[in-house]
Structures are given as structure tokens and as C-alpha cells.
Amino acid sequence: MASPDPQHTAGTEVFAKDGVRLAVDDATATVTLINPDKRNAQSPALWRALAEAGRALPGSVRVVVLRGEGKSFSAGLDRQAFTPEGFDGEPSFLDMARGDDAELDAVIAEYQEAFTWWRRSDLITIAAVQGHAIGAGFQLALACDLRVAADDVQFAMRETSLGLVPDLTGTHPLVSLVGYARxxxxxxTGRFVHAEEAERIGLANLVVPGTELDAAASDLAAALLAAPRDAVIETKALLQGAxxxxxxxxxxxxxxxxxxxLRDLAGLGD
Known part of the structure; x- marks a missing residue:
């Protein structure tokens, strides 16, 4: 396993399990995918760990940076999910398909919880994305408010090539960012969207050389912390509702x- 960047091990480590590490440094939290040997492929256990990371954030946190160790942010769903045996202790996709509609819906809803908390109005979330961000990896990057991409990034939504649809909350932000037709x-098509196009069409807020990715995400986090927290929360809620x-x-x-x-600044708030 690749050694993590020292600047991302600073602060207090809350937990590291099932391919996810959560560390908190005052107002900034860093969620890191920590299975680079498998290109941070995703599994139900990883999704539960991501959901737990959202629940474990202390109230002091204002900005969350999501990153992946190694050459790829996340190459998507671990293909073991499509085997008859699936993952140890988990229902295989084939077993899920044999359940009734309510059971199947409940399982997928549980998986989606890993992708939903990133847009909480009290947080600004940044995905620092390098290399492959495919399928579930692309959707995880889309779950964040902002995306900083390395110049080697490759976004792709490959679910349709597997006979599936993107179901991990990625369709709404994708359409919001690039429009329905695109x-x-x-x-x-499942094609790759590379760095230049990603920045041009609005998938990436910023593209930087890979060696500068972590620093660029940290700089953006610092800039977001400069404004008063309540003003940022109100502004985010306004823009989401627009x-x-x-x-x-x-x-x-x-x-x-x-x-x-105005009432809050005048000391007249609740």
C-alpha cells in the first residue's frame, strides 16, 4: 500500500477501516480512500464506512476534503460484486435481484447513504480527483460540492455497459453541471472525460498537475474557511434551492x- 501524504495524516485520526480513513484537523476533515492496490475499488463495506464518516464528523468541521491514495481516485465498483459469491457476509448482486421490490429498494437506499451526506448545507465538500474516477468513483466525486482534478483524471460512467444505471446519486449533479444532453x-456511451474537457464543461472547478493536487485542495479548503460559517451555510442553501x-x-x-x-450580525438572532 502506498504511503499517505504526510500533510493528510496530520490532525486526529478518527478511524481507518474498510478502505476509508477519516482524520479531523479543527475545521477541516479529510476522508481518504486507502486501498490503492485495488485502485480504491468500492464495496458495500466501504460504503458503510463512508456513511459512518459523515456521522462521525464533529460539529467544528466546515470543510471536508475527499481524496484517494495511489494513482486512481476510485476505479468504481469492485467486480467481485458481480460474482455468484459476492463479498463475504454480503448479499451478491444476484441474490439482491432475487429479493422482492421493497427489499431491493432498501438495500440500494442503504448503499446511497455513502453518497448523500456530502451536500449537507453545513459543509462544503471537495473531491481531489486523480487518475481513474469510474462508475461509483465518478459518482462519489459528483457527490461533493466541488472537484479539483489532476491533469491525468479520467471520468467515466460505465454502468450502462454492464446493463445497469448510475444509482448512487450521480445523475442529479451530473445533469445540473453539464446539462441533460451531455x-x-x-x-x-461510457466514454472517458479527460481533464481539459472536464474543466471546460464544468465537471472540474480546477485542473492542476498531479503533484499539486493535494496542495490545491488544501488551498481551496483554506479559502472556503475565510468567510463566516453562517454566511457560507446560508449561501449554499440559497444556491442549492435555486x-x-x-x-x-x-x-x-x-x-x-x-x-x-442582518439580525445575527446585529446581535438580534435567536
């Missing part, structure tokens, strides 16, 4: 949010 083309609100409803939401901020 999202359909990326998913249906997708579904009408123009007039967004104006109303802006006024209400600003009213709360």
Missing part, C-alpha cells in the same frame, strides 16, 4: 436569508 451522452425555485421564489428566499444574517 449527461446522457456521457452515461450512454435549481427548483422560480425567479420570484428565489428573490423571496434571498430576502429571508439576508434578514437572518
Amino acid at each position: 449527461a446522457l451522452e456521457i452515461c450512454a 435549481v427548483t425555485r422560480s425567479y420570484e421564489d428565489q428573490r423571496i428566499a434571498e430576502r429571508a436569508a439576508q434578514g437572518r444574517r
Whole structure:
């Protein structure tokens, strides 16, 4: 296993298990995928560990950086999931398919929990992505608010080539970022999206040389911590809601949010 970057072992390690390490340094948490020998391939155990990381964050954390050790961020679902035996102690995909609709829905919903907490309004989350980000790996990067990519990044949504669909919450952010037509083309063809295109179409906020990836993510985290926490929380909630609100409803939401901020700054908040 590759040695982790020393700057990402600073702070307090909360846990390291099932391919996931969580460390906290004051207002910043770092979640690291720690199975580079398998290109950080994902499994139900890893998804449970990711969900646990979200629950374990102390209230002081404002920014979470997600990264993967080794040459690849995550090459996607471990293909062992498609074998008859599956993973030890886990239902295989074939066993899942034999269950009734409610059971199957409940299992997939549990898996999705690893991907949902990254967009909490009280956090800003950054994926630092290098090498392969395929399938579940692509969807994990999409689960974050922001993406900093190395210049060797390769995003791809390969689920359709396996006869499946992207079901780990990746379709909504993908369409929001690149639009329906381009999202359909990326998913249906399963092609690679490389760094230059990723930045051009909005998948990546920033592209840097691979040797600068961790530093760029750290610099972005520091910049995000510069503004007062409550102002950032209100702004994130406004922008998230803008997708579904009408123009007039967004104006109303802006006024209400600003009213709360002004009262708080005047010492008149609840």
C-alpha cells in the first residue's frame, strides 16, 4: 500500500477501516480512500464506512476534503460484486435481484447513504480527483460540492455497459453541471472525460498537475474557511434551492436569508 501524504495524516485520526480513513484537523476533515492496490475499488463495506464518516464528523468541521491514495481516485465498483459469491457476509448482486421490490429498494437506499451526506448545507465538500474516477468513483466525486482534478483524471460512467444505471446519486449533479444532453451522452456511451474537457464543461472547478493536487485542495479548503460559517451555510442553501425555485421564489428566499444574517450580525438572532 502506498504511503499517505504526510500533510493528510496530520490532525486526529478518527478511524481507518474498510478502505476509508477519516482524520479531523479543527475545521477541516479529510476522508481518504486507502486501498490503492485495488485502485480504491468500492464495496458495500466501504460504503458503510463512508456513511459512518459523515456521522462521525464533529460539529467544528466546515470543510471536508475527499481524496484517494495511489494513482486512481476510485476505479468504481469492485467486480467481485458481480460474482455468484459476492463479498463475504454480503448479499451478491444476484441474490439482491432475487429479493422482492421493497427489499431491493432498501438495500440500494442503504448503499446511497455513502453518497448523500456530502451536500449537507453545513459543509462544503471537495473531491481531489486523480487518475481513474469510474462508475461509483465518478459518482462519489459528483457527490461533493466541488472537484479539483489532476491533469491525468479520467471520468467515466460505465454502468450502462454492464446493463445497469448510475444509482448512487450521480445523475442529479451530473445533469445540473453539464446539462441533460451531455449527461446522457456521457452515461450512454461510457466514454472517458479527460481533464481539459472536464474543466471546460464544468465537471472540474480546477485542473492542476498531479503533484499539486493535494496542495490545491488544501488551498481551496483554506479559502472556503475565510468567510463566516453562517454566511457560507446560508449561501449554499440559497444556491442549492435555486435549481427548483422560480425567479420570484428565489428573490423571496434571498430576502429571508439576508434578514437572518442582518439580525445575527446585529446581535438580534435567536
